[in-house]
Amino acid sequence: MTRKKRRLVLISSALLTLSLAVGLVLFALRDNIVFFYGPSELAQKAPQPGTRLRIGGLVKEGSLKRLDGQSVRFAVTDMKSEVEVAYTGLLPDLFKEGQGVVAEGALGEDHVFRADSVLAKHDERYMPRDVADALKKQGVWQEGAQQLASPGK
Amino acid sequence: MIVETGHYALVLALALALVNSVLPIWGSVTGDRRLMAVAPSVALMGFGLVAYAFFALTYAHVASDFSLANVVENSHSAKPLIYKISGVWGNHEGSMLLWVLVLALFAAAVALFSSSMPDDLRANVLAVQSWIASAFLLFILLTSNPFARLANAPAEGNDLNPLLQDPGLAIHPPLLYLGYVGLSITYSFAAAALISGRIDAVFARFVRPWTLLAWICLTLGIAMGSYWAYYTLGWGGFWFWDPVENASLMPWLAATALLHCTAVMEKREALKIWTIFLAILAFSLSLIGTFLVRSGVLTSVHAFASDPQRGIFILLILVVFIGGSLALFAWRAGGLKQGGLFAPVSREGALVLNNLLLTTCCATVFIGTLYPLALEALTGEKISVGPPFFNLTFAPLFAPLFVLMPIGQNLAWKRGDFFGAAQRLIVAIGAGLIAMLALAAWRGGPVVSVVLSGLAIYVIVGSFADLGRRLFVGGGATAIMGAGQRALRLPRQAFGTAFAHAGLGVTLLGLAATGWGAEKITALRPGDEVEIGPYQLTFESVQPRAGPNFAERIGRTAIRSSGVLIATIEPSTRFYPARKMNRSEAGIATIGLGQVYMSIADVAANGSVNARVFWKPLVSLIWIGALIMAFGGCLSLSDRGFRIGVARRAAKAAASSPQPAE
Numbered sequence: 001m002t003r004k005k006r007r008l009v010l011i012s013s014a015l016l017t018l019s020l021a022v023g024l025v026l027f028a029l030r031d032n033i034v035f036f037y038g039p040s041e042l043a044q045k046a047p048q049p050g051t052r053l054r055i056g057g058l059v060k061e062g063s064l065k066r067l068d069g070q071s072v073r074f075a076v077t078d079m080k081s082e083v084e085v086a087y088t089g090l091l092p093d094l095f096k097e098g099q100g101v102v103a104e105g106a107l108g109e110d111h112v113f114r115a116d117s118v119l120a121k122h123d124e125r126y127m128p129r130d131v132a133d134a135l136k137k138q139g140v141w142q143e144g145a146q147q148l149a150s151p152g153k
Numbered sequence: 154m155i156v157e158t159g160h161y162a163l164v165l166a167l168a169l170a171l172v173n174s175v176l177p178i179w180g181s182v183t184g185d186r187r188l189m190a191v192a193p194s195v196a197l198m199g200f201g202l203v204a205y206a207f208f209a210l211t212y213a214h215v216a217s218d219f220s221l222a223n224v225v226e227n228s229h230s231a232k233p234l235i236y237k238i239s240g241v242w243g244n245h246e247g248s249m250l251l252w253v254l255v256l257a258l259f260a261a262a263v264a265l266f267s268s269s270m271p272d273d274l275r276a277n278v279l280a281v282q283s284w285i286a287s288a289f290l291l292f293i294l295l296t297s298n299p300f301a302r303l304a305n306a307p308a309e310g311n312d313l314n315p316l317l318q319d320p321g322l323a324i325h326p327p328l329l330y331l332g333y334v335g336l337s338i339t340y341s342f343a344a345a346a347l348i349s350g351r352i353d354a355v356f357a358r359f360v361r362p363w364t365l366l367a368w369i370c371l372t373l374g375i376a377m378g379s380y381w382a383y384y385t386l387g388w389g390g391f392w393f394w395d396p397v398e399n400a401s402l403m404p405w406l407a408a409t410a411l412l413h414c415t416a417v418m419e420k421r422e423a424l425k426i427w428t429i430f431l432a433i434l435a436f437s438l439s440l441i442g443t444f445l446v447r448s449g450v451l452t453s454v455h456a457f458a459s460d461p462q463r464g465i466f467i468l469l470i471l472v473v474f475i476g477g478s479l480a481l482f483a484w485r486a487g488g489l490k491q492g493g494l495f496a497p498v499s500r501e502g503a504l505v506l507n508n509l510l511l512t513t514c515c516a517t518v519f520i521g522t523l524y525p526l527a528l529e530a531l532t533g534e535k536i537s538v539g540p541p542f543f544n545l546t547f548a549p550l551f552a553p554l555f556v557l558m559p560i561g562q563n564l565a566w567k568r569g570d571f572f573g574a575a576q577r578l579i580v581a582i583g584a585g586l587i588a589m590l591a592l593a594a595w596r597g598g599p600v601v602s603v604v605l606s607g608l609a610i611y612v613i614v615g616s617f618a619d620l621g622r623r624l625f626v627g628g629g630a631t632a633i634m635g636a637g638q639r640a641l642r643l644p645r646q647a648f649g650t651a652f653a654h655a656g657l658g659v660t661l662l663g664l665a666a667t668g669w670g671a672e673k674i675t676a677l678r679p680g681d682e683v684e685i686g687p688y689q690l691t692f693e694s695v696q697p698r699a700g701p702n703f704a705e706r707i708g709r710t711a712i713r714s715s716g717v718l719i720a721t722i723e724p725s726t727r728f729y730p731a732r733k734m735n736r737s738e739a740g741i742a743t744i745g746l747g748q749v750y751m752s753i754a755d756v757a758a759n760g761s762v763n764a765r766v767f768w769k770p771l772v773s774l775i776w777i778g779a780l781i782m783a784f785g786g787c788l789s790l791s792d793r794g795f796r797i798g799v800a801r802r803a804a805k806a807a808a809s810s811p812q813p814a815e
Contacts, residue, residue: 003494006494006495006496006497009497010497010505013497013506013509014509017509017510017513017550018513020513020549020550021513021516021517021546021550024517024545024546024549024550025517025520025521025546027545028541028542028545028546029524029538029542031541032538032539032541032542032545033525033536033537033538033542034536034537034538034539035534035535035536036535036536036537037535054535054537066757070674070675070676070763088674089674089765090387090674090752090754090763090764090765091754093387093726093734093735093736093737093754094734094735104537133535
């Protein structure tokens with residue numbers, strides 16, 4: 001094989017791998033991305049029931065209901081609109097009423113959001129950024145309001 | 154007082170780094186040996202100063218000096234000593250200091266252990282390393298000063314985030330940084346080689362041990378992080394395709410590719426341009442990882458406080474170093490000589506394919522990690538890219554690597570024989586197929602698990618095929634007698650390769666076996682029983698217990714197998730009063746290679762406890778595999794070929810004999 005032919009083999013295998021990767025990425029990006037909405041955005045955009053979504057906001061005070069077994073219901077609010085969430089499973093350690101939360105799942109026909117995973121924040125001082133942004137859009141959240149305990153930052 | 158001297162030491166370290174950024178390069182340009190000789194001693198002094206600064210901060214944390222903002226925010230007088238020490242890097246400022254410490258450590262190591270290197274190469278390497286150090290020292294001093302004092306010192310600190318109060322914090326960040334930041338050395342080597350314009354087998358020989366060292370630490374650091382997440386998050390997951398995890402996986406993929414292509418460059422002087430490019434890429438990805446994790450663009454336990462000013466500073470560093478090196482690359486790479494020739498089917502060809510797949514995998518991870526950020530910046534739309542994306546893109550591109558790995562090992566350099574290699578792997582292929590059939594008949598279950606297990610067995614056996622052939626020459630008793638002697642004579646690198654590859658196979662086996670696991674979420678009262686996999690669990694009691702800086706509630710659970718008690722686990726939920734924060738601690742019993750995993754949540758009003766119980770067969774293999782990979786790396790590192798004397802002789806030989814024309 002000449003140098004030219006060898007190079008051709010090399011380049012074509014590189015192109016093949018790359019185009020495979022590009023194909024896979026485009027395919028995966030079409031079906032496997034999940035949009036994030038705050039409660040107000042959710043009400044406004046009204047996505048198709050069954051579409052996978054992430055929603056985030058504050059857990060409304062007094063809304064947490066423990067149903068039989070492992071099921072819970074709570075409302076996520078951004079102080080303007082709210083959405084009812086149903087979830088079965090263990091709530092994260094930092095889940096609390098009045099605190100930030102992110103839930104992933106899909107909206108049902110009955111406008112109840114069926115979550116299959118619920119995330120709270122990692123640290124009691126900070127709000128999940130997505131939640132903070134969703135709240136900021138509604139003018140509820142001010143930067144720095146919660147950062148009382150961090151004088152140096 | 155010690156705190157102020159620590160701060161001062163950092164300023165001095167910056168001054169020295171600036172000196173070392175200029176003088177050695179100037180020396181190598183003008184051929185002034187005295188200026189070049191400045192580099193090693195200044196690098197050592199710089200390391201000493203940064204180490205002192207680090208010591209000063211550690212001292213403040215251990216002594217609970219609450220006049221320091223950093224200590225107040227991240228420590229508490231009741232915190233156990235191990236977390237007082239590891240808490241030093243459990244925050245933004247301290248972790249950046251650790252980052253720079255590792256950077257200085259590698260520079261000092263090069264200064265000490267590379268006396269055989271050509272003077273100008275060493276001077277340039279240390280100078281480039283000093284550029285990086287200057288940038289990050291400036292970053293610390295201007296935006297993230299760990300030594301900032303408070304005017305009114307409070308009596309007590311805020312405590313460390315409970316999620317971080319874990320032995321994992323003592324091990325995972327230092328190891329990860331040794332890997333992550335260790336790659337800075339390969340970057341410095343690449344930049345230095347581009348500046349001096351001399352890129353040959355000798356260069357590959359010098360850069361390879363450093364790459365290997367960084368790779369070993371990175372492998373262990375990622376594995377440790379994954380195990381930590383596994384036992385502390387309570388979901389039983391060990392890899393979440395979280396952007397922060399991806400930030401460490403990308404440099405690992407690039408470093409793995411680099412490791413393989415330096416082999417080609419060292420043996421055959423081929424792929425020079427590509428090797429240099431990968432060396433730049435690997436550290437660039439480390440820098441991008443640092444940016445993602447430290448700038449606060451991501452929400453994660455790793456992103457401590459977010460401050461836009463810091464993000465912009467790191468972004469600036471990123472642009473200068475990645476952009477600068479790529480510009481240097483574009484300017485110089487064109488002038489490189491063509492390397493040795495090889496047929497597509499050959500050891501080199503296999504390694505090229507390996508590189509192609511690894512870098513493509515890396516690219517998909519890169520896209521999956523940064524696409525959401527880019528989309529949000531451009532359109533304001535928030536999306537998340539999770540496991541389904543990576544399962545669809547990364548997995549199909551990585552899977553061929555498992556098939557090709559043993560084949561590549563059995564191909565000859567220059568021109569290989571594919572069918573010959575396949576023939577040598579007949580035992581491995583057979584073992585894989587038998588394992589598949591046996592598992593399908595015995596366990597059944599998901600097809601993916603069966604197929605991947607077979608593939609894993611093939612990789613494990615196949616990794617040793619080449620070694621076995623070289624050890625047991627001929628047949629019968631004499632072959633076995635001679636094997637011991639031959640084993641001693643074989644280069645340890647051959648063993649290293651075999652173990653590292655087998656380790657990846659072992660990890661794959663652990664991953665494949667997750668398909669046979671079981672998971673249950675139930676509410677339990679004391680006395681209740683749960684059946685999980687082959688075991689019966691009895692939830693015995695819930696008891697309160699006081700820890701040093703937390704109160705916990707432990708749920709004692711007995712694990713029995715057909716009536717016989719095997720183990721008792723104590724999953725717990727902890728409450729840390731200083732931060733008013735809950736955290737659960739999973740109860741894990743390792744039985745054979747599998748694990749029973751249980752985490753509990755708060756006690757409900759009716760006295761029952763919500764629990765999550767898993768049976769995870771062979772799960773420990775995931776991390777044991779990583780240990781085996783790292784062991785293989787250490788074997789290679791101890792190879793005679795890597796020792797300094799050999800490199801020196803090679804360098805001399807290269808210098809004395811004129812390069813043959815190609």
